[in-house]
Amino acid sequence: MLRLGIAACAAGALLLAEGFTFAIGSPVASQDFHAKMAAFVFRTQGCAEPAKAQIGATAEGLVKGVRRSVVLKVMAMSKPGVYAVYQSWSPEGDWVVNLKGTCADSSAGALIPMGPKGFIRESSKFFPRPATDAEIDASLKSHTQGENK
Amino acid sequence: MFTRHISRQLAAYIDGELAPRKAPRAERHLGRCGQCRAECEQVRFGMAMVDHLPPVEAPEAIWASIEAALEVSRPVRQWRWAFAAALVLALAGVAYWRTAHPSGPRWEVVRLDGSRVLIGPGQWIETDSGSRASVKVGEIGSVEVAPNTRVRVVTARPGEHRLALARGEIRAKISAPPRLFFVDTASGTAVDMGCEYTLKMDGDGFGLLRVTKGWVSFEWRGLESLVPAGASCRTRPQVGPGVPYFDDAPDNLKQALESGNEELSAILAASRVRDTLTLWHLLSRVEAGDRERVYDRIATLTPVPAGVSREQALKLDPETLNRWKEELAWTW
Amino acid sequence: MINLSDREISAEIIESCRAGDRDAFRALYDIYKDRVYSISLYFFHGDQAAASDVTQQVFLKLMTSIGQFRGESEFSTWLYRLVVNACTDAARRRKSDAVISDRLEAFAGPGSQEEDYARAQMAGSVRAAVSVLPPKLRIAVLLRYFDDLSYQQMAQALHCSMGTVASRLSRGHKILAERLKGLG
Numbered sequence A: 001m002l003r004l005g006i007a008a009c010a011a012g013a014l015l016l017a018e019g020f021t022f023a024i025g026s027p028v029a030s031q032d033f034h035a036k037m038a039a040f041v042f043r044t045q046g047c048a049e050p051a052k053a054q055i056g057a058t059a060e061g062l063v064k065g066v067r068r069s070v071v072l073k074v075m076a077m078s079k080p081g082v083y084a085v086y087q088s089w090s091p092e093g094d095w096v097v098n099l100k101g102t103c104a105d106s107s108a109g110a111l112i113p114m115g116p117k118g119f120i121r122e123s124s125k126f127f128p129r130p131a132t133d134a135e136i137d138a139s140l141k142s143h144t145q146g147e148n149k
Numbered sequence B: 001m002f003t004r005h006i007s008r009q010l011a012a013y014i015d016g017e018l019a020p021r022k023a024p025r026a027e028r029h030l031g032r033c034g035q036c037r038a039e040c041e042q043v044r045f046g047m048a049m050v051d052h053l054p055p056v057e058a059p060e061a062i063w064a065s066i067e068a069a070l071e072v073s074r075p076v077r078q079w080r081w082a083f084a085a086a087l088v089l090a091l092a093g094v095a096y097w098r099t100a101h102p103s104g105p106r107w108e109v110v111r112l113d114g115s116r117v118l119i120g121p122g123q124w125i126e127t128d129s130g131s132r133a134s135v136k137v138g139e140i141g142s143v144e145v146a147p148n149t150r151v152r153v154v155t156a157r158p159g160e161h162r163l164a165l166a167r168g169e170i171r172a173k174i175s176a177p178p179r180l181f182f183v184d185t186a187s188g189t190a191v192d193m194g195c196e197y198t199l200k201m202d203g204d205g206f207g208l209l210r211v212t213k214g215w216v217s218f219e220w221r222g223l224e225s226l227v228p229a230g231a232s233c234r235t236r237p238q239v240g241p242g243v244p245y246f247d248d249a250p251d252n253l254k255q256a257l258e259s260g261n262e263e264l265s266a267i268l269a270a271s272r273v274r275d276t277l278t279l280w281h282l283l284s285r286v287e288a289g290d291r292e293r294v295y296d297r298i299a300t301l302t303p304v305p306a307g308v309s310r311e312q313a314l315k316l317d318p319e320t321l322n323r324w325k326e327e328l329a330w331t332w
Numbered sequence C: 001m002i003n004l005s006d007r008e009i010s011a012e013i014i015e016s017c018r019a020g021d022r023d024a025f026r027a028l029y030d031i032y033k034d035r036v037y038s039i040s041l042y043f044f045h046g047d048q049a050a051a052s053d054v055t056q057q058v059f060l061k062l063m064t065s066i067g068q069f070r071g072e073s074e075f076s077t078w079l080y081r082l083v084v085n086a087c088t089d090a091a092r093r094r095k096s097d098a099v100i101s102d103r104l105e106a107f108a109g110p111g112s113q114e115e116d117y118a119r120a121q122m123a124g125s126v127r128a129a130v131s132v133l134p135p136k137l138r139i140a141v142l143l144r145y146f147d148d149l150s151y152q153q154m155a156q157a158l159h160c161s162m163g164t165v166a167s168r169l170s171r172g173h174k175i176l177a178e179r180l181k182g183l184g
Helices: A002-017 A133-144 B007-015 B023-032 B034-050 B060-077 B251-258 B264-270 B273-283 B288-301 B310-314 B318-331 C011-018 C022-043 C048-064 C072-093 C117-131 C135-147 C151-158 C162-180
Strands: A021-025 A040-045 A054-063 A066-071 A074-076 A082-085 A094-103 A106-115 A125-127 B086-090 B107-110 B116-119 B124-127 B132-137 B141-145 B150-157 B160-174 B181-185 B188-201 B207-220 B223-228 B231-236
Touching (some): A021 A106, A021 B318, A074 B060, A106 A133, A125 A133, B007 B023, B007 B034, B124 B132, B160 B207, B223 B273, B264 B288, B273 B288, B288 B310, C011 C022, C022 C048, C022 C117, C072 C135, C117 C135
Parallel strands (some): B160 B181
Antiparallel strands (some): A021 A040, A040 A082, B107 B116, B124 B150, B181 B188, B188 B207, B207 B223
16 A cells, blocks of 8 residues: 555656646547537646646737737636637638646646648647747747748 | 315415415415415425525636637528528529428428428438538538438437438538437438538448538447548448548558558558547457557557556457547547 | 626617627626526536536527517516526436536535535525426526516416416425425
8 A cells, every 4th residue: 555655646746747738639639519619629737736727828810910919718628627729810810829827836838820720730839838929929930931831 | 165275376476476366365265274374384485495596607618609609600690590490592403302291390491582391300302413402400500411412301309400311412510519410321320529520422321421620420330430620431331430530641541441441551551640540440440360550559659548558458448448539539 | 586687688789689799699698697507507406517508508599599589578588488498408318317416516606605604505405405306396496586587477488377387386495495494
């Protein structure tokens, strides 16, 4: 029993040592029909109490050369730590979704370029903190230049 | 003389909702009847108890889901809405439907010229080469019927909306909880899990399901294929739904699947991380001797999650496979 | 009696909704959402997912068929008919109507965190008692409580006579009293 307890503690420490991050997926990953029309879903990882994580998202875009920013509604799914993001940004222009979150003393961020067929997984970037303005601009620039398409 | 008790009227009496001529009679009865007086106090007490129920604020997420659903159905709002499903004829050309002893609720069919016809469960809708149709499925979505298509309304009630596609192509956009909308074909039933998809069938029972939003469960006689957005699944008569694959999968993987032979080596060699959708379905469909190869390929592409043991997976333990699917879905 | 909002439904809001004005629909939604959600939540024994589903369905249905609504005096009756239909349809689809008692404490109404322990316990007992009412009595009690509809309005929402409304409310409150005696 003691060995099991130590193993469990070690596993827990390992999990937390991996740090608080996001993982993104298609709506099917949520297994929640509320996400059926979401642009994508994401989950928190490395958070001891996912239901208490503070999450926010914005869509950062360039529409006809004009920089835009739209605050997004992030909808919690039935499984703790799983969220859906719905498209409420313009279909025109190029957009990157900026995710940020905190869990206890840890932070996480992600930049997810959005293409005509949905999120572009291969070009998504993940950070152990919210993305900086420079990182957002760089992501938008490479997205606009077609590097992500 | 018998006294008629007023048990059933007590709430109305307390709430002042009895008709003017009945209220004084109730008052007089309560003055004489100890049983009804006692019950009256009980009803009052029950009402006082309900006062302790706190109202609950609706979560903000509900509005987001309503907005999302309204975005999906926006093109349909341009049509004339009716409570029951409506069939609308679009463009030039002739579309007709055969009637065969309709029973049950009748659906209103509205032509573009404004004329209306009633169509009910059991009736067919058939378009020719020059026509299309649009069916509003109750209040949960719509189905576009392509040219040269024959589709029948099977049931139309709040708990179940079901069509049968004999041949041709339909495109469904559904915004509702899962398992409310079904499309039967000769070789599988597409069970809506909340989605948009296209379903094509030829007259011999060969078909192709392609999902563009959400996901669909394609089922036939206990065989089930989960088809998420961006993926397709073929279906064959007497075989049922095949193994789903992503539309952007490598050509040789798709060819190996579509050929019907499912050449395993070609599939395994060509598969990427997201093709674990295909590989996971293959696990339960290949011969036992090949199952290890499929398992090993998935394990090479993406870490096997905790709780999924090789031994249990190879035995096709349902709980193990489900747990694995839940994790793999994050790569699809 | 509950009074969750002092706002009135105006003919202008309804006309704007008919014209497809999303802001007007949002205003209508804001007026009724808590009542609809509360009724659904208690009807489904505290199941927040079920209550959210029903609330979503009701307002989607409202938005897409508001053209059928003929005059503002009928509006809440018409709305609550949608609520009753959505609740009973959803209840039919559910595998069982068993009380899920472990969910009953999972949500907190506004102000419940400030309630003292005794009041919170009382609310929990009442919720549990409402949950075991037969569905027809349960929906009648909740409709009457959360929106103070007249018996005539309730009769229209519930597709029954005023006499049946009175009977259901009488029986429902009597059952609650029997279950909750000793708490008053």
